[in-house]
Amino acid sequence: MSNLNFPLQQIKTWDMELCAFCNRRSRNFTVRNLFRLFSRLGDGMFWYVLMIVLLLQYQSAAIPAVFHMIVVGLIGTACYKFIKGKTLRPRPFNVYPAIVCAGKTLDQFSFPSGHTMHAVAFSIVAIAYFPALIWLVLPFSVMVGLSRPILGLHYPSDVLAGAALGGMIAGLSFLI
Numbered sequence: 001m002s003n004l005n006f007p008l009q010q011i012k013t014w015d016m017e018l019c020a021f022c023n024r025r026s027r028n029f030t031v032r033n034l035f036r037l038f039s040r041l042g043d044g045m046f047w048y049v050l051m052i053v054l055l056l057q058y059q060s061a062a063i064p065a066v067f068h069m070i071v072v073g074l075i076g077t078a079c080y081k082f083i084k085g086k087t088l089r090p091r092p093f094n095v096y097p098a099i100v101c102a103g104k105t106l107d108q109f110s111f112p113s114g115h116t117m118h119a120v121a122f123s124i125v126a127i128a129y130f131p132a133l134i135w136l137v138l139p140f141s142v143m144v145g146l147s148r149p150i151l152g153l154h155y156p157s158d159v160l161a162g163a164a165l166g167g168m169i170a171g172l173s174f175l176i
Contacts (some may be wrong), residue, residue, distance in 0.1 A: 015155045019099060021091045021155070022149035026102040035147040039103050042115040042144035045069060046119040047073070047122050050137075054130070065129035071123045072173050080117050084109040093152040103151035113154045113162030122164030127172065 026032040031151070038163035051069060054062040089111035118139035126133050145163060148154035154162075 016092070016096060016099075016155045016171055017155075018156045019149045019152070020096065022146070023092075023099045023152045025103070025150050026152065027102065032151070034101050035143070035150045036103055038140070038143040038149055039115065039147040039153075041140075042107070042119055043069055044118075046140060047118070050126065050133075052123075053163065054126075062129075065126065068129070068173065069122055069125050070126055072170055073118060075173070076117050076121050076166060076169050077114070077167065080112055080162070083165075084114075087111045089158070091153060092149075099152045100153045103147070103153050105153060106129075110154050111158045111161060112165055113145070113148050113158045115148060116141075116145045116154075116159045116162030117166035117169070120163045121170040122166075124167060125168035125173070173176045 006141065040122050047069065049064075051066045057065055084107065088109055091101070091105065091108065091110045092099045119137075123141045124139040145159045148159050148162075149156050
């Protein structure tokens with residue numbers, strides 16, 4: 001059993017240290033405000049505007065994509081709330097004094113990152129219907145994911161789990 005605990009402890013230490021490293025970037029005013037912007041837009045505003053623009057630009061041809069994004073968003077929200085309610089992992093700034101909260105939280109728990117999950121899921125769906133959007137949604141999703149540990153709101157493992165969950169939900173949604 002101790003052999004298993006050693007790698008798990010190493011991963012936990014790496015996760016915290018990488019989070020602290022990322023979080024130190026937020027001490028720069030410009031970096032902090034840039035990532036606050038991406039985090040805030042990742043609350044949903046970016047995706048709502050994208051759906052509206054798609055509907056205005058492509059009208060009825062965009063309805064399947066927008067509907068698909070809405071369904072994936074609802075399923076994603078249910079999944080990550082369920083997981084957060086089971087894991088109850090505290091946010092890094094609540095555990096480690098060296099990590100400073102530089103953003104606003106939507107709830108009190110950390111695992112997984114709902115922002116990252118939605119960004120990845122919405123990006124996959126949007127690109128499937130409109131491949132030319134990759135230049136917009138891929139960098140945006142990366143910035144949303146980076147914003148989470150930089151602002152001290154999530155561990156890197158929360159972001160990776162959110163990305164994996166978002167990818168899985170979006171991928172499975174095409175099979176249904």
